[in-house]
Amino acid sequence: MQLLIDADACPVVDLALFVSSQYEIKPILFCDTSHRIERDNIITIIVDKGPDSVDFKLLSVLKKGDIVITGDYGLAAMCLAKGGKVLTHNGKELTSDNIDQLLAFRYESAKIRRAGGRTKGPKKRTEENNLAFEMEFRQICERAVLDREER
Structure with missing residues (x-):
């Protein structure tokens, strides 16, 4: 099992490395x-x-059961299809139950921007975001370790 981090613009790289260790x-x-x-x-x-x-490149390395940290919903969908566990840098676990809605929202936002409209950007990152990420990441790590031990 590996942790694959889409590190471009990822604000929790060091926190994720600490927890994964x-x-x-x-x-x-x-x-x-x-x-x-x-x-x-x-x-x-x-x-x-x-x-x-x-x-x-990340997808070519991904194996079933690996954990992926990304804010890219398109990449997240492909990782889920390959059996990865996906978490955003804000601590939201992405699953087959919520990814379609997030992709649809991304598509609609892009359509608005292409037409010259404006959409809201992300809110300023807070310490609460880091805590939410850490709590959810620890839960995913614990589940992944249990899955690994059961094999």
Whole structure:
């Protein structure tokens, strides 16, 4: 089991690395050449800059049961289809029960922007966001460790 982090613009990289070490889950960071997010003793996969290049590389490494941290709903949907567990950097677990609604919202927002309209951006990150992420991530790690032990 691995932790795969879509590290481009991920505000919880260090927190996720800290928590994953407590559960002995191997982390891998994915970023493109314009972000280059690297940490000591952590595998970092750097890909050429390009649309979805990080996403496709992460998907090629993903195995059933791996945990993925991403804010990209399109990538999340593909990870879920491959049997991954997906969490956003705000601590929301993405599942087959909620991903379709999130993708539809993303599509409608993009349609508004293409037509010249404006949509709200994300709210400023707070310490409560970090706590929510940590609590949910720990729960996912605990479930994943139990699943691993049952095999």
